Amino acid sequence: MKILLLGKRGQAGWELQRSLAPLGEIVALRSGSQNYCGDFTNLQGLADTVRRVKPDIIVNAAAHTAVDKAESEPELARIVNAYAVAVLAQEAKLLDAWLVHYSTDYVFDGRGVKPWTEADVTGPLSIYGETKLAGEQAIQDSGCKHLIFRTSWVYGARGNNFAKTMLRLAAERDSLTVINDQVGAPTGADLLADVTAHTIRSVQNTPALGGLYHLAAAGETTWHGYARFVIDFVLKMGCELKTNPESIAPVPTSAFPTPAQRPKNSRLDNCKLQANFDLTLPHWQTGVARMLTEFLEK
Secondary structure (H helix, E strand, C coil): CEEEEECCCCHHHHHHHHHCHHHCEEEEECCCCCCCCCCCCCHHHHHHHHHHHCCCEEEECCCCCCHHHHCCCHHHHHHHHHHHHHHHHHHHHHHCCEEEEEEEHHHCCCCCCCCECCCCCCCCCCHHHHHHHHHHHHHHHHCCEEEEEEECCEECCCCCCHHHHHHHHHHHCCCEEEECCCEECCEEHHHHHHHHHHHHHHHHHCHHHCEEEECCCECCEEHHHHHHHHHHHHHHCCCCCCCCHHHEEEECHHHCCCCCCCCCECCECCHHHHHHHCCCCCEHHHHHHHHHHHHHHC
């Protein structure tokens, strides 16, 4: 089996290189790849690459993820998140290949407190959300075999993330202010990658399992609760910080104005995924604790 992985330098892409390796030959590309075109602004080059590689599975971990920047460059976001995805879907259909794609909780308007299901009506608040939804729809309209995973609050052990930022600031400051009216589940890129590999194996045997799924760690928290957990965990491991959990002040989203509006309810219902693929997704604290342990032991 041959797998074409796009976006190998991203958080999910890095972990996918590991999780997909046992499944077959991987051709992993980034935007600046030399032998093949991994540039999502070059739509013809992208199509030519798929035709040359002739993969059995296309895994798209590439996206325009700069949420605020997308507001000032909507056409670029649309090309990367929608038009390029449509090209991948069309080529997958022609090859009878599977297309695996990652989407976001930003396709919803963030109202209410109930976890979003795959059947709920979408209503993106930002250019990023609009273009990611357009990418989903392009895949579904193409008729190609596909797995679409909507996820939220993704972090990776490699590179920067929210937890590492909190630790850096907590080492410099006596107190912090963190948003407490957005709710979601921090989801590790390693979890995304492992579930992806598991579901690919499953759909090879049972193609009817393909479709749209929500995939996020279990449980929920606010960014404020996330920050408190990180600081508390690190202090208990014996690290010295100027900030303690009690000195992290909760503030509303309005305290940090941004060009793009964020959904306040980013809860995702994982029931369909867990039932169809016989999975139990771990609590968000489990993944964050493991990431922090690895980071501190380096």
